Amino acid sequence: MDKVRIDKWLWAARFFKTRSLAKSAIENGKVHIDGNKSKASRQLEVGTLLTIRQGFDIKIVEVIALSEQRRGAPEAMLLYSETAESIEQREKQSAQRKAANNTVVSDSRPNKKQRRQIHRFLSN
DSSP: OOOEEHHHHHHHTTSSSSHHHHHHHHHTTOEEETTBOOOTTOEEOTTOEEEEEETTEEEEEEEOOOOSSOOOHHHHGGGEEEOHHHHHHHHHHHHHHHHHHTTOOOSSOOOHHHHHHHHHHHHO
């Protein structure tokens, strides 16, 4: 197999649950091939670089093998390799998101002492 449709490959590599989701992601510009937008029917070759945006994450992967069949996750991971730069960037952004989530204020009501401090602060 020399070439395979990009939507089939994304589905087989388990980036998307269905081919229609893969197709809509490609059409909406969430998947770039060698830095360019493309159509779902474009043929992929080994060695192509894909930029895939899923939620907050952006993955840059190189196509290592081609497949039109969806198999188990361990076999699907053999179809591509993510660049070291991409992994580092995703981990960095994930850490930043986690740090931002840790600054959430408690949902509990202020106690009597805290209410007095709030009233003092607002009256000055």
